[in-house]
Structures are given as C-alpha cells and as structure tokens.
Amino acid sequence: MAVNVGVVNYSQNAKEEESSSEDEDKRGKSRHKKVGDRKKPKRTPVEKIFRVFYRLDEQNYPTLWTTQSYIHIVEAFVHLVAACFLVVLYLFSAKYVSLYEGYSGAYQDILMMALSASGTPISLLSGLLVCYSITQKRLGRCRFNIFFATGSSAVLALSSLILTAVSLGSFLTAANIFKAGFYQNMKKFHADRSVKESIVQLQESFECCGNTNYTDWFTIGWSPSITASKVGLPLSCCKRQGTNPCFEFVELEELNSLTPYHEGCNGKVQTQYVTYTLISGSLFALSFIIDILSTGLSYTNSKSALSHENLIFEDRMKIIPQKLRANRLMRAKRNKIMRS
Numbered sequence: 001m002a003v004n005v006g007v008v009n010y011s012q013n014a015k016e017e018e019s020s021s022e023d024e025d026k027r028g029k030s031r032h033k034k035v036g037d038r039k040k041p042k043r044t045p046v047e048k049i050f051r052v053f054y055r056l057d058e059q060n061y062p063t064l065w066t067t068q069s070y071i072h073i074v075e076a077f078v079h080l081v082a083a084c085f086l087v088v089l090y091l092f093s094a095k096y097v098s099l100y101e102g103y104s105g106a107y108q109d110i111l112m113m114a115l116s117a118s119g120t121p122i123s124l125l126s127g128l129l130v131c132y133s134i135t136q137k138r139l140g141r142c143r144f145n146i147f148f149a150t151g152s153s154a155v156l157a158l159s160s161l162i163l164t165a166v167s168l169g170s171f172l173t174a175a176n177i178f179k180a181g182f183y184q185n186m187k188k189f190h191a192d193r194s195v196k197e198s199i200v201q202l203q204e205s206f207e208c209c210g211n212t213n214y215t216d217w218f219t220i221g222w223s224p225s226i227t228a229s230k231v232g233l234p235l236s237c238c239k240r241q242g243t244n245p246c247f248e249f250v251e252l253e254e255l256n257s258l259t260p261y262h263e264g265c266n267g268k269v270q271t272q273y274v275t276y277t278l279i280s281g282s283l284f285a286l287s288f289i290i291d292i293l294s295t296g297l298s299y300t301n302s303k304s305a306l307s308h309e310n311l312i313f314e315d316r317m318k319i320i321p322q323k324l325r326a327n328r329l330m331r332a333k334r335n336k337i338m339r340s
Helices: 002-036 045-051 058-097 106-134 139-172 174-179 183-187 193-206 252-257 265-306 308-339
Strands: none
Touching: 058 106, 058 139, 058 193, 058 265, 106 139, 106 265, 139 174, 139 265, 174 265, 183 193, 193 265
C-alpha cells in the first residue's frame, strides 16, 4: 500500500513538473514574442541614404563593416597620393616659385603636406580597427573601434575641406603671385649664390630666359657695383643644341648669331603652378567625398554597435526557456531515479 501511495505521489509530482515546464515555455514564448514585436527605431537621414545600397538589418551589418574597412583603405591611399604629390610639388616647384616677390606660402605648403600626410596613418589605423571588429562575435565590445573610426573620418573630412579651400585660394591668387615677377632676385644674381643657383636651375629646367624674355637681363638696372663684364646673358639661357655656342654674359649685340631661349620663365612657371594646384585641389576634393562617405558609414555601424546589447538580450530570451525546460526535465528524471 505504501508503494502504491509513493507511485501516485511520484506521478503527481512528475505531472506538476511537466505542467510547470510547459507554463514556463509558454511564458518564454510570449515574452519573446513581445520582444520581437517591438517597433524598430526610426532610421536617421544618414541611414536612409545608405539604405538605398544596403538593407540595414542585423544580418547585413558585417557587410557594412567590411565595406567601411575597404573605404578606409581607399581613403588612406588617396591621402597618401595627395601627400606624395605635395612633396613632389614642394621639392621641384617651390624653390622656383619662391623666387617671385609675390610668393609667401612656404609655411602654407609645409602645413598642407603635414595635414595630408597625417590622413594616411589615421585612415589605415581606422581600417585595421574595423577589420578587427569584423572578426569579433560580440560587436558590442568593439564600440571604441567604431567610435574612433567615426571620429577620425570626421576629422579627416574637415582637414580635406580645409586643404581643398586652400588649394582653391592658391589657384585664384596665382595671378597676383606671378604679377611682380622675379626681377628683384635677378638683380641678386651676382651677389647671392643661392639665388643664382635657383635661377640657373629654373632657366635650365623650363628652357626659358628671364622673366618675360631674354632682354630682361639687359634692362633690369644692375647695381653700380656690378662691373660691365658681368652684365649680360647667363649661360643657363643658352640652348644646349644650337648651331652656334652660347657663352656666359654675352652682350646683346652678339645674340643675333647665337641661340638663346627666347621665351620667358614667368608664363611657364605659372602654368605649371596652376596645373599642380588644380590637381592637388582635385585630390583633396576626392578625399573629402570619401571621408564624408566613411563618416556616414561609420555612424551607421556605430548604431549597430550601440544596439548590440539589445540583440544579446533578445538572443538570451530565446535560450532561457529552453534551458529552464531542460532543467525541469532533468530534475524530474533525477527524482524518478531516486524514488525508484
């Protein structure tokens, strides 16, 4: 009789355990349904723009992060090209442009090179951080990486905008820089060795002579300390492959039988300066567009990182009812074994 009572009690306990586990499952499903039925947050204007190209749901966030890492790599490449172009421009043209009285942008060129060069390591670091974030299963732990990428892209966009404005200003003021010419430095040709070397390199590189033409060397008004033997055409004004050799400090009357460069240096240097300024401005404008795109994409990814804890909570709400049911069944089985 006692055994029958024990069996009845055990069957009642097992039924209670099963009914309680079923109730827990129903409550978990209803709770999960409530969580899933929550309204999605409204899209920001930036997210709506990117929604044209991507679907901004949780499953496609890794695709967006991969795209962002590629954009950072392109961003670093553009900044590197712009910086190298500025360095080449400064090394091969600044020493010629500095001969002109209207030029006063040496510090400006150095600042532009520094700003452009700084964008390369920052963009590479941002891209590496984003690539590292892609490999992490818990994206919420990588908030700092995305926030750093967003902030760095915004700063680079601002610097690119400044560089674009400076390049545009240099293009608009190019006429004023070359208006006065380099007559004052031509007068220093015999007194200042560095000026002489710069003028010689200028005339040999551009195959030109004087500011407007070769007659400038006879009309600039030399200092009284300059002897008559030194007044004349420099050797750098002479063509290397002429019919007749051209000697240094040749007199004006002898030019008829010689072959000097007839074109002045002002027009050639100004043309090269304007061309380089336009190219650098175009590179900075391109980097600005890429930086803006990177900033918007970083902002979109930061929204996913911020909501990652909610995603983890929803995933746990799916797992908890299953664990509770498994624990109850395990407890019921253990009680059955102990009472048998």
